[in-house]
Amino acid sequence: MTEKRIYLVGNPNCGKSTLFNQLTGLKQKTGNFSGVTVEKREGIFRTNGLDYTITDLPGTYGLGGVAEDKKIAYEVLLSRKPDEQVIYVLDALNLERGLQFLLQIIDMGIPTLVVLTMKDVLEKKRIQLDLEKLKKQIGLQFLLVNAKSGEGVETLKESITNPNQFQNCTRLWTWGTKEESFLKSAKQKLGIDSNEAEFFLSQSLKYLNEDPHFSEERYYLKFPEETKNWLRSQVIGKGFFFYYQEEMIHRSIFIKKVLAEAVTYPKSIPGSLDEKLDKVLLHPILGFICFFLLMGLLFQSLFSFAELPMDLIELGIGQIQSFTESFVSEGLLRSLLIEGIIGGVGSVVVFVPQIALLFLFIGILEESGYLARASFLMDRVMGKFGLSGKSFIPLLSSAACAVPAILGTRTIENKSDRFTTIMVSPLVMCSARYPVYILIVGTVFSFPPVFGIFNIQGFVLFSMFFLGMIVSFGFAYLFRKTVFKEDSSYFVMELPRYNLPSLKSLFHTVYGKVKSFLSTAGQIILYISVLLWFLSHFPAEYKNNQWETSPIETSYIGTIGKVMEPAIEPLGFDWKIGISILTSFAAREVMVSTLAVLYGSEENEESENLRSTLRTEKRADGSLVWTPLSGLSLLVFFAFASQCMSTLAVTKKETGTIFWPAVQFLYMTVLAIASSFLIFQLGKILGFS
Amino acid sequence: MTIQDLKIGQIAEIVSLDSKKLSKPMLTELLELGFFPGAEITLKNKSPLLGKMVCVLSGTTIALRIGDGESIQIKIKSI
Numbered sequence: 001m002t003e004k005r006i007y008l009v010g011n012p013n014c015g016k017s018t019l020f021n022q023l024t025g026l027k028q029k030t031g032n033f034s035g036v037t038v039e040k041r042e043g044i045f046r047t048n049g050l051d052y053t054i055t056d057l058p059g060t061y062g063l064g065g066v067a068e069d070k071k072i073a074y075e076v077l078l079s080r081k082p083d084e085q086v087i088y089v090l091d092a093l094n095l096e097r098g099l100q101f102l103l104q105i106i107d108m109g110i111p112t113l114v115v116l117t118m119k120d121v122l123e124k125k126r127i128q129l130d131l132e133k134l135k136k137q138i139g140l141q142f143l144l145v146n147a148k149s150g151e152g153v154e155t156l157k158e159s160i161t162n163p164n165q166f167q168n169c170t171r172l173w174t175w176g177t178k179e180e181s182f183l184k185s186a187k188q189k190l191g192i193d194s195n196e197a198e199f200f201l202s203q204s205l206k207y208l209n210e211d212p213h214f215s216e217e218r219y220y221l222k223f224p225e226e227t228k229n230w231l232r233s234q235v236i237g238k239g240f241f242f243y244y245q246e247e248m249i250h251r252s253i254f255i256k257k258v259l260a261e262a263v264t265y266p267k268s269i270p271g272s273l274d275e276k277l278d279k280v281l282l283h284p285i286l287g288f289i290c291f292f293l294l295m296g297l298l299f300q301s302l303f304s305f306a307e308l309p310m311d312l313i314e315l316g317i318g319q320i321q322s323f324t325e326s327f328v329s330e331g332l333l334r335s336l337l338i339e340g341i342i343g344g345v346g347s348v349v350v351f352v353p354q355i356a357l358l359f360l361f362i363g364i365l366e367e368s369g370y371l372a373r374a375s376f377l378m379d380r381v382m383g384k385f386g387l388s389g390k391s392f393i394p395l396l397s398s399a400a401c402a403v404p405a406i407l408g409t410r411t412i413e414n415k416s417d418r419f420t421t422i423m424v425s426p427l428v429m430c431s432a433r434y435p436v437y438i439l440i441v442g443t444v445f446s447f448p449p450v451f452g453i454f455n456i457q458g459f460v461l462f463s464m465f466f467l468g469m470i471v472s473f474g475f476a477y478l479f480r481k482t483v484f485k486e487d488s489s490y491f492v493m494e495l496p497r498y499n500l501p502s503l504k505s506l507f508h509t510v511y512g513k514v515k516s517f518l519s520t521a522g523q524i525i526l527y528i529s530v531l532l533w534f535l536s537h538f539p540a541e542y543k544n545n546q547w548e549t550s551p552i553e554t555s556y557i558g559t560i561g562k563v564m565e566p567a568i569e570p571l572g573f574d575w576k577i578g579i580s581i582l583t584s585f586a587a588r589e590v591m592v593s594t595l596a597v598l599y600g601s602e603e604n605e606e607s608e609n610l611r612s613t614l615r616t617e618k619r620a621d622g623s624l625v626w627t628p629l630s631g632l633s634l635l636v637f638f639a640f641a642s643q644c645m646s647t648l649a650v651t652k653k654e655t656g657t658i659f660w661p662a663v664q665f666l667y668m669t670v671l672a673i674a675s676s677f678l679i680f681q682l683g684k685i686l687g688f689s
Numbered sequence: 690m691t692i693q694d695l696k697i698g699q700i701a702e703i704v705s706l707d708s709k710k711l712s713k714p715m716l717t718e719l720l721e722l723g724f725f726p727g728a729e730i731t732l733k734n735k736s737p738l739l740g741k742m743v744c745v746l747s748g749t750t751i752a753l754r755i756g757d758g759e760s761i762q763i764k765i766k767s768i
Contacts, residue, residue, distance in 0.1 A: 097721075245725060248720055248721075252728065372752075377739065414714045493752050494751055494752075495743065
């Protein structure tokens with residue numbers, strides 16, 4: 001069976017992903033492009049005994065960008081094998097911009113088939129498109145498809161199997177007269193006749209002209225020394241306009257000419273629904289009201305809808321554990337399996353419903369076109385802290401988990417903005433902090449409701465969320481003013497048309513995100529929880545044909561806890577809390593289970609049992625360990641400390657060095673220790689306990 | 690004049706982008722979204738409270754900060 005590779009290329013919001021899902025169905029896998037973490041979606045499409053691997057390249061507007069996802073699209077196309085082809089997805093309502101990128105693809109000499117999407121909208125808006133004229137002018141095959149309903153997809157599938165449908169044409173647009181005549185003579189002198197070689201030549205010319213956008217040396221370096229010298233002597237100082245900007249202008253002239261012939265717009269465009277919606281949603285007051293209502297609804301449902309599946313998963317994990325118990329005889333292996341492996345992995349799996357829900361909501365907001373409007377509203381606020389509205393989306397998703405949030409910063413073109421967002425995302429209260437906060441708040445703030453209605457515990461939780469947001473904004477400002485000073489923030493964003501999200505593509509997004517969350521976060525937690533299991537059960541002795549493990553007090557981790565106790569005493573913590581802080585370095589929620597093990601009671605943040613044990617815990621001098629003051633200090637510690645291996649791992653991947661995760665870990669830890677110390681010591685001076 | 694001076698509904702043609710004032714990533718992004726000399730631009734909405742303006746360029750709606758607009762020179766085409 002032979003296999004062929006086809007790349008799906010196009011602008012963002014052009015319906016590329018929906019088409020990808022239509023073509024490949026469930027035969028998809030996600031991974032990364034080699035060397036970078038930009039998500040790579042691949043699917044198999046099988047027909048007539050032939051396998052076609054379809055790769056969905058990140059949507060970009062052109063090949064000149066520096067954002068990770070743009071760069072990768074460019075690199076992949078550049079290093080493609082000669083027989084690999086491109087399906088170019090063209091949004092019928094954004095023809096001008098889409099054609100601009102298509103012409104760049106043509107210039108690279110890639111065999112291409114064009115698919116026009118948004119057929120339904122085209123009809124609704126009464127825009128007439130003359131496909132035959134387009135085909136003739138561009139010289140490629142054009143197919144009309146409705147990616148959402150699947151109309152035209154069958155024809156597309158047939159076309160894919162026909163190699164004649166993928167055509168290769170020569171550059172369609174022309175440079176200015178001076179540049180064009182030079183190109184002609186240079187091509188003759190150097191014997192250049194293919195599209196691809198001409199692409200290399202024009203890239204070299206832009207390099208020699210020191211184009212601010214496309215001055216890459218590599219094309220130039222491909223030419224022999226003699227040619228390089230000749231090119232230098234011919235180009236430098238001769239006043240040629242070989243620039244990316246110039247290229248785009250000339251392409252645009254060509255595109256305008258084509259469109260004038262092929263497209264007829266209706267005489268008048270009536271006040272559309274889009275405009276009415278924007279009047280409300282982008283309104284400085286009404287817009288914010290809608291925004292906060294939506295966010296409130298989002299968080300409310302996040303926690304209420306996720307509760308049942310989370311309980312079910314916990315129940316299931318318990319079942320698996322007791323099932324294992326009945327099969328494996330008591331001893332080290334059983335303890336490793338049940339506590340180390342199943343328990344450890346289970347602590348991650350339990351967050352899947354919340355993460356799936358969050359991505360479902362974000363998916364709906366994004367596909368409907370609202371997310372761009374939310375960024376629009378938030379930009380002013382973010383701007384005050386040196387960020388742009390684009391950083392708002394990752395910070396919002398941090399409220400579920402910083403890992404996917406950091407992955408989501410890839411769409412931010414401005415590197416300083418992107419790195420700042422990565423550095424401060426983990427300060428936002430994530431779902432892993434919830435179990436910890438609920439345990440602490442429930443233990444130390446067990447007061448009756450104020451005025452009979454205001455629940456102080458709910459208030460504390462809300463304040464913690466607010467605290468996380470404020471501090472992350474504050475640190476964003478600090479990072480922007482000190483380390484990431486270059487390229488002040490800006491905001492340019494397309495406001496896409498409002499759209500009804502497609503169920504199929506939502507399902508695929510959520511499925512893909514959950515899968516990648518489980519594989520990145522899950523693996524690390526597995527290793528760490530096995531290590532923690534070892535540290536909390538060893539040293540062990542082999543006696544009477546079985547292993548006798550140490551109780552936690554005398555285990556390695558217990559010893560470490562005792563050693564570190566003097567260091568954490570000024571923060572108001574005892575050695576048991578110290579250990580739980582150590583174990584929760586891997587993942588915050590581990591704190592609850594550690595305390596449960598230490599106090600030998602049932603493991604559950606809701607359990608009254610563990611709380612009442614904690615409330616009576618005393619120090620050597622007889623004073624209580626868990627007081628409102630030490631509880632507050634612990635809350636603040638967990639709000640700021642960098643206790644998440646997965647976040648650090650993903651920061652390393654996304655920034656490409658070990659340096660930034662190290663900085664992230666250090667600044668967050670120092671902040672946590674300093675704030676806890678201040679709160680506890682000041683509180684003591686003021687006479688609180 | 691710059692796009693800051695446009696009134697709502699006015700159609701203009703972009704004359705130049707000030708590459709000294711604009712940062713490189715922003716300039717690239719603007720170009721690829723269609724902001725280049727010769728392109729036709731319409732101001733759709735302006736919201737000083739949010740510091741934003743919304744323009745339409747060849748059928749696409751694009752939002753940007755009013756402050757950044759001073760780097761985009763235009764000439765009015767019609768009213």
